[in-house]
Amino acid sequence: MNALKERALKTKGLLVAASVLVSGVVLAHPGHEQASSFMAGFDHPIGGFDHLLAMLAIGLWAASLGGRALWAIPAAFVLTMLVGGGLAVAGLSVSFVEQGILLSVIVLGALVLFAKRLPTALCAVIAGGFALFHGAAHGMEMPLSANGLQYALGFALATAGLHVVGLGFGQWMAKMGAPLVTRISGSVIATAGLLLAFA
Template sequence: MRSVTLKMGIAATMVALPTLVMAHPGHEHASSFMTGLMHPMGGLDHLLAMLAVGLWAASIGGKAMWMLPLAFISAMLLGGGLAIAGIQMPFVEQGILLSVILVGVLLVASARFSIATCASIAGLFALFHGTAHGVEMPLNANGVEYALGFIAATFALHITGMALGTLVTRLQAPLMTRLAGSVIAIAGVILAIA
């Protein structure tokens, strides 16, 4: 299991590396894929929510390890598609910030619901994130490439969260997951009032 955690961490790092390179000035004309890849990495709210979903999936274990990320990515695509189609969703920014706070609280509380309930919660929050991705897509971007980019970034963040959560589980240190959840929730509150 330790080698799986290491491999997941390496894979997430490899996916994130192009984003780190693109963070330097002079890349204003990045490809649609790179623009999509950078979008979730560029906002602390997106980063925290997606890492938190991965941590939450790992803390639940079993089927949640693939169901929560799958539900999140599927609903995120739906939200992005709705935004691109011009269908407005109310309270997008509030929903994103609420997702950070509440998933952090769920981690602190070590919340365990049915897999369907957890996937529904993750999916509901993902609609807000997807809508933001769709609304903020540059007009000259290729929609498919852009979507593939933000899916790759989201998947990398979920994998990173799951790798960290799996490591915490192996170390038998559930307090670390609760501590991470409290940091995530507090950061969400700070982002909401800032």
């Protein structure tokens, strides 16, 4: 009986610890108050669940299209995201940032799900359009000091890294003859975006 009680207490303790650790990840943009270094910038896309999903979706989408899209879509996203960050730092207002980010998760997930083949240039424009919102969100937390450049480099590298993860997974699934797994991943991303939108 004591062993059962002990096991129950351990399970409850683990659940409490997990919920405390996960609570920071569920928030869209944790840790803004210390956004002054390379690591703060690097953590920002990874720490926000909405950012994380959108970055992975970009990589999956590019992998499903192949060819020039493999580099054009992620590059368009990263470059335009930096522009969005610069606009925010310059004090220019970008409206509906949070809504744009959530919409990007839903739409990019749906594009992966339905494997819609569009011209690469149009895909780059779509990616860039959503990237402005993500960049503005990063830029609003970017310090105006010299550390701002380190912060920008951090979030650009983290974003590119997440794209590479999505690309790698998508290409691996294609080689394994399992593109359906990539499409299912898109449905999970789109559904998560909808849940975040109505949370």
